[in-house]
Amino acid sequence: MKRLDREARPAGRRTLRLVVACGLGVAALTAAQAAQPVVAPASVVAPASAAAPASAASAAWSQFGNGPSHSGVNAAETQITPSTVASLTPLFTATLPGVSDGPPVEQPAVATAGGTRDLLFTTTKDGWITATDATTGAEVWKHQNGPGSCTINNGGTPCFTTSSPAIDPGGAYVYSYGLDGKVHKYAIGTGTEVTGGGWPEIATLKPYDEKSSPALTTLGFGGHTYLYVSNGGYPGDRGDYQGHVTTIDLGTGSQRVFNTLCSDQTGHIAANGCPASQSAVWARPSVVYDPGTQRILFSTGNGAFDGSHDWGDSVLAINPDGTGAGTGPVDSYTPTNYASLDQADLDLGSTAPQVVTAPAGSSVPHLAVQGGKDARLRLLNTANLGGRGQPGTTGGELNSIAVPQGGQVLTQPANWVDGAGTSWVFVANNSGISGLKLQATGGTPSLVPVWNQAAAGTTPIVAGGVLFYLSKNGVRALDPATGTQLWTDAAGGSGLHWQSPIVTNGRLYFTDGGGKLRAYALPAGAQKVGRLAGADRYGTSAAVSAASYPANAPVAYIASGAQFPDALSGSPAAARAGGPMLLVQPGAVPPAVQTELQRLHPGKIVVLGGADSIADSVLTQLQTFTTGTVSRLNGGDRYETSAAISRATAATGPAVAYVVSGVSFPDALSAGALAARTAGAPLLLTAPSWIPSPIATELARLAPHSIVVVGGPDAVSDAVLTALKSYTTGSVTRVSGSDRFETSAAAAAAFPAGTASAFVASGVDFPDALSASAAAGTSGAPLLLTLSGAVPTAVGQQLTRIGPSHISLVGGSDVVGDDVQASLAAYVK
DSSP, X not given: OOSHHHHOSOOOOOOOOEEEEEOOSOOHHHHHHOOOOOOOOTTEEOOTTOOOOOOSXXXXXXXXXXXXXXXXXXXXXXXXXXXXXXXXXXXXXXXXXXXXXXXXXXXXXEEETTEEEEEEEEEOTTSEEEEEETTTOOEEEEEEOOOTTOBGGGSSSBOOOOOOOEEOTTSSEEEEEOTTSEEEEEETTTOOBOOBTTBSEESOSOTTTEEOOSOOEEEEETTEEEEEEEEEEOTTOOSSOBOEEEEEETTTOOEEEEEXXXXXXXXXXXXXXXXXXXXXXXXXXXXXXETTTTEEEEEOOSOOBOSSSOBOSOEEEEOTTSOOBTTBOSEEEOOTTHHHHHHTTOOGGGSOOEEEEOOTTOSOOXXXXXXXXXXXXXXXXXXXXXXXXXXXXXXXXXXXXXXTTOSOOOSOOEEEEOTTOOEEEEEEETTEEEEEEEEXXXXXXXXXXXXXXXXXXXXXXXXXXXXXXXXXXXXXXEOTTTXXXXXXXXXXXTTOSSOOOEEETTEEEEEOTTSEEEEEEOOTTSOOEEEEOOSSHHHHHHHHHHHHOOSSOSOEEEEESSOSHHHHHHHHHHHHHXXXXXXXXXXXXXXXXXXXXXXXXXXXXXXXXXXXXXXXXXXXXXXXXXXXXXXXXXXXXXXXXXXXXXXXXXXXXXXXXXXXXSSOOHHHHHHHHHHHTSTTOOEEEEOSSSOOHHHHHHHHHHOOSOEEEESOTTTSOHHHHHHHGGGOSSOEEEEOOSSHHHHHHXXXXXXXXXXXXXXXXXXXXXHHHHHHHHHHHHHTOOEEEEOSSSOOHHHHHHHHHHOOSEEEEESOTTTSOHHHHHHHGGGOO
């Protein structure tokens, strides 16, 4: 690739929450079947009107694009939404030690010498890594590696980098590229550099010829955590450089190198070690992880191609551990006109493949969009890149269209799935920005332009249902479905190159061409009710998890999204263990859940239900997301499974055991949060008119000091209440109302006034509330049910009594309407 860099101008701590859920008189079984503040230094400008509202949950933005797939989407953002984004106000402007030519990354609740803080990390062009307080802009620590004596092509210009740092999934270390050709590892809170055990790790033997343009990428896979570093050349394409990807095992410090020229050489190539040069890995995200195929994808710039050892102008796939197949990649795509692309300086690899969610009806489930300097967007099958089942061929794209706004693509697209399940792709470049839909006709997927406009910009992101990007005229926020501008600020346009924004925990951050780090936030109280939703029940469970649990959760519970009973008993167990309840399909882990499990990196995974609910093959797939065990808790039916969960998670002699109907779900949803707040309290399912044998046996083992039945006599009969008295020496009481709404309100009465926040989810579509039940339990908040179009009177009365400072509405607007979201704001204090 030639002159790529000349083109782009612009190319811990969790607050409590209360949960409310929506319900109607529909049988559930039928539905199932169908930081301490610091004073800002002089280099920080903090507007007097700025506010830094506490996030309802702390979510990290640990690497470029918010994950190893670099989708650019933050599904956990609930504060900045289409209805609140216009209220964004400058929070601070901090001066960096140099110009940062990429986005920052963020880690919440970091222990530092000055207390626990949310921290931002930036890498500057001259090799500084800087930690900045994310709420005040105060500098916490910084280090520089380079340029020293490094000059481009051993000439007179100092070496530089446009890389961005990455944080490991454990949140303990941050990694940054140095101008000494190495990647450096720092303790995240103190900035202490780790040396020894291979660190700092070599990324190139020729830092004077081989520049690290892309961001660093981390991935947890198969019990390992990998760091990916990519190199190309400097502007002008001079010098002896070969594009390559270095894969570092963060557990062992060992590394593998895939060279895009002379790929038969599996180590770093020394000076004059390969007869060919170029074929750089330039693209902003470096490599991209495809969870569908479990492969690493990346693209290359202009250079030789022979389909054997030289891979210029191609999309390549390797394994997560950095290995290929033989002396080449596992798979490849190379356009048939690769030679003319090379001759015309139209690098395919000016951008990376963007893994996208396939549209409904697509016969090809694994897709990616590849741009390039030839102003084309190509749709690729990531399971068969070249269409011939092997690497080294040419052609094979599924679809190719012109970039809607025209112009070369040197930025990274974003992929977002809206509440209706439509998969969107957003592309910004020096000619403007566009939104495209993925659709399938007769099973064949294609890209369809929907809107475009001429405001040029850099890599876009989507957070809270809002599309953000930096343009020549400043930072902009758009409606992703229409391109309508929702908010803008003039800052950020000056000197724009590769910089792009991030949005997390109610704050917007970006660097600019003048060496500034800028932050925006909503005024205090601007966001009262946030919606947690995905494209479907699986995406919603992932969104709830992302908003409620930090990375490195001790456990993740997995239940079927096709039926409710197994998850009912598991929700309080998951909550007490500090992990989410995620939903999967009977035979697969949906992409949204895969992405969330990658972020969570749980210590272990517990699957609820038998092989008829969740296949053994799913357990095998789940093992790639944890270094611990993947176990199953199940029985012959819902009652045996309920008893099995209790045996595994509840000791004998609990203060209380909760009992709910195993036939109708709404009462159990409210009971889950109630049980989670009581140490060791199990939630057991019963038949409406009799106690199943497995439950009777488990109650005899437990010998609870008391029993609470949640639900009215229609759900759990008085005869069952009487029979339960033989399993406790204490009381057997009932918590109920005249319907599911009043029952949820009655359960919420056990929670004190002043509980910090609230969740609201549908009682019609049980899956949304299943995930909400566990999150509410973890937060120490009740779960309430609401109608899809109105807040029931009893629920409103409880919300008035509790007076939460925030309510989380779980589920899309098709399940709980926007009118409900608006009306819930009246209950927030």
